[in-house]
């Protein structure tokens with residue numbers, strides 16, 4: 452017992468002050484892209500043709516963050532003349548079309564659904580379903596329960612039973628084999644409920660896009676309330692989206 456108290460005293464308080472104070476991520480982190488609209492057409496077309504996710508629209512000069520896996524290829528290829536990635540991790544959105552970005556993203560709070568805030572404002576219980584994810588998105592959700600992020604202090608928790616949940620958080624490209632389990636879990640959650648798609652797999656199929664074994668987008672199965680892009684989405688992206696949408 453004494454050792455535990457001594458250890459606690461030595462370790463101090465480890466939980467981040469976020470969102471009361473900002474967090475600056477390291478420069479190499481790739482968050483919201485900045486897009487130069489007057490970039491030369493040949494560079495834009497080269498980036499679009501080399502993008503492994505077919506996420507760049509060369510005509511509109513936009514990136515679909517729901518498809519992008521943040522590999523940084525377009526930034527490297529264009530030498531920053533077309534795309535540069537910022538450390539802005541607040542990329543969650545409640546409207547899929549907003550992920551087709553020209554570098555700007557509307558503030559999530561402006562588009563959050565007020566009735567969800569009213570319903571779940573002080574307590575939100577979520578059931579997570581990994582529908583064939585690679586475990587990176589899942590790991591970056593799990594880490595929210597650690598002392599640094601301490602998701603529980605906001606009244607948000609992950610629960611084991613869908614019967615105890617207010618919503619479902621889906622990761623992975625939703626393989627054929629996981630589809631039924633996912634839909635049954637969704638049905639088991641009492642109304643009203645929220646649906647959150649985390650990671651490019653759940654939003655669009657991600658790196659598995661085009662495979663007959665997966666579903667290209669959770670919203671083709673059930674209505675999605677919150678989209679959180681990334682591959683995987685950073686824990687702070689998840690936290691930012693959850694707090695701005697529900698709090």
Ligand code: SF4
Nearest residue numbers: 502519520522523525
């Ligand atoms: S960072 Fe995104 S948009 Fe750029 S090449 Fe990679 S997947 Fe494509």
Ligand code: SF4
Nearest residue numbers: 584585588650652682
């Ligand atoms: S979006 Fe990327 S990190 Fe997340 S499950 Fe798919 S492949 Fe893995």
